[in-house]
Amino acid sequence: MTASHDPICTDPATALLGWYDRNARVLPWRAPPGTATRPDPYRVWLSEVMLQQTTVAAVGPYFARFTQAWPTVAALAAAADEDVMAAWAGLGYYARARNLLACARAVAQRGGQFPDSEAGLRELPGLGAYTAAAVAAIAFGRRAVVVDANVERVVARLFAIDAPLPGGRAAIRAAADSITPEVRAGDFAQAMMDLGATICTTRKPRCLLCPLAQDCAAQRLAAAEAFPVKAPKAARPERQGRAFWIERDGAVWLVKRADKGMLGGMRALPDDGWSARGDGSGQAPLEADWRAAGQVAHGFTHFTLALSVAASAIPAGNPPGIGEWWPLDRLAEAGLPTLFVKAARLVLATGESGENDS
Ligand code: SF4
Incomplete structure (x- = not known):
């Protein structure tokens, strides 16, 4: 009524x-x-x-x-x-x-x-x-x-x-x-x-x-x-995803996300396609010695994302696909969306980039 x-x-x-x-x-x-x-x-x-x-x-x-x-x-x-x-x-x-x-x-x-x-x-x-x-x-x-x-x-x-x-x-x-x-x-x-x-x-x-x-x-x-009276909220489903921090010579590999879709057109870390799949089963963009840096949580309108972050340093060459090496000391200027800012902070805070171990 x-x-x-x-x-x-x-x-x-x-x-x-x-x-x-x-x-x-x-x-x-x-x-x-x-x-x-x-x-x-x-x-x-x-x-x-x-x-x-x-x-x-x-x-x-x-x-x-x-x-x-x-x-x-x-x-x-x-x-x-x-x-x-x-x-x-x-x-x-x-x-x-x-x-x-x-x-x-x-x-x-x-x-x-x-x-x-x-x-x-x-x-x-x-x-x-x-x-x-x-x-x-x-x-x-x-x-x-x-x-x-x-x-x-x-x-x-x-x-x-x-x-x-x-x-x-x-x-x-x-x-x-x-x-x-x-x-x-x-x-x-x-x-x-x-x-x-x-x-x-x-x-x-x-x-x-x-x-x-x-x-x-x-x-x-x-x-x-x-007031206002609100209908009870359905719980947001949770998706799983993986993002990849690839470092070389003091720079990290960033890609541009597809124009259409979630975070479209933004610079980002490479990931496993969580925005389409969301079960955490996607592949890494290259074979490397991946180290687990941890996980970040992020809320989107219709779901929450648990994003596992893996890091590796490579000695030479580029990962497959289109991207750019972005200097770590200018990372704040890359305009990363908040999800990937959280992932970058996690890697940098845990020192899990692997750069010093390679
Ligand atoms: S409009 Fe809001 S602040 Fe003003 S009397 Fe009503 S409930 Fe109180």
Whole structure:
């Protein structure tokens, strides 16, 4: 059964915007609240893509690096794929970096101008419904219903929507629509995000400081933390894999992963094809004196990976296939995804590269 309660106040937007005027977070992609100045659509779009699945604190340094290297969408569109993928390394969800480039190139072909409506933005490659709504509202002041994880939590509580997620998202979106104002839509969207991030937090929401406390159904029920209701999660399956650290003359052999598929287009250690097989039975790329460096665990969206790392040093020649020798003292610049950063740290910490023993 789905229940929801109307907020008491008829205009939560007014209360929220007043709070936002006094408490808005200062962020490098934002315009101050209530000003006529609109933020740069490129910076808004970039920040929204980066912020999916991660926090403002984590995004900050990446946003600074990207906008320094590529200050406009045209500059980003002209960048080499591997440079962008390397700069993205560590943010995770690498398909987003590929979509980011596809979108930047489409915008560059339009003369560097983003479409100024939600529908127009939706037509860009790799730009999803959430990002289109957020950019339309924040960069162009269009009324759009912007629901990220923070907003979802606030709205589920405000209306005490008890339909479990993910099925309850339609009810939450309809409720968010009902309180989204025609004017200051961008400020409203950002105010909801800020409220969710700083006041209506997942644990221990600070209802005493909340501008919506008078209106909030969950607060009236003294049950804020019970919302949003989530369906029980199925346990993630575990895959097994092997990665191979091959060292020669102070350098490690790195390959580029196939463009399509997991961690596509990223530099990586050679591995046994775990992303397709996942039972740990794949072969090493060459015959060598392999030493076990240990195992790293890594969580992906749909499974966890236990990656065994084997290391060897070879005296001469190259492993089969296409790759490059990357100097160990510049490994931080290789843009390895987090999984392989963990594997590299393991080898370097355990001294199991074998380089000194060969
Ligand atoms: S009153 Fe509490 S539960 Fe309700 S929106 Fe505010 S912080 Fe969230």
